[in-house]
């Protein structure tokens with residue numbers, strides 16, 4: 068029997084994602100503002116070390132270290148010539164991490180925001196952004212990624228370009244992931260650009276995405292993420308994915324700290340499963356310890372069922 072595709076696997080039973088990359092890279096010595104994706108080439112053993120710990124903790128899917136791996140982002144660090152190499156290495160390192168952990172898993176090619184504004188508000192043309200996403204998506208697919216996630220998105224225009232690029236590259240599973248912020252009065256949440264979950268889900272379905280997701284955001288803890296998933300499921304029948312942060316970022320000694328412990332965060336796992344979440348992972352501030360706690364909760368939940 069051949070291995071199910073990522074999409075088949077997540078429909079058979081919920082999969083466990085990974086935790087934060089950015090905050091883990093900082094802990095491994097990456098300086099603030101430096102190019103973390105470049106480490107796929109210059110310090111692959113450090114990236115591998117982080118991802119192997121996620122694989123060992125029980126992740127079924129791991130995102131490549133390519134959040135800022137588009138030409139536009141890499142160009143800011145003088146790495147525009149390394150787009151293909153950095154993205155390919157990103158896929159190879161995740162594969163290696165599963166291998167070293169002795170587990171089988173899925174590689175999701177990660178595409179983050181291009182980090183600017185498009186005309187008429189900014190300096191980038193839609194064509195430049197499209198070309199950058201297409202180039203990155205193609206490099207990830209050519210390297211063998213099982214799917215692609217367009218993540219931390221706040222507006223539909225850039226999200227749509229990303230989804231189209233991933234599809235054009237032949238990605239077998241395309242995930243669109245929004246970053247929501249809880250409103251000041253705490254009553255609801257929407258993206259910085261004013262998009263709510265229903266609108267995002269409808270848009271993604273129309274654009275041909277395979278999975279509707281959320282990650283990161285402000286104030287989006289596990290219960291809030293579950294609320295977003297519920298609203299997604301009212302708007303679409305597509306599979307859904309949640310990767311909330313480990314609590315609220317706090318500024319301590321001029322450093323951004325996320326302090327929700329694995330024990331606190333894991334309480335939100337079963338409710339997400341009950342809602343029907345197909346992939347449960349975590350974003351900023353989460354660690355292999357969080358993911359290990361998630362694994363335990365998921366395994367216990369399915370043993371009971």
Ligand SMILES: [Zn+2]
Pocket residue numbers: 282283284312350351
């Ligand atoms: Zn995050």
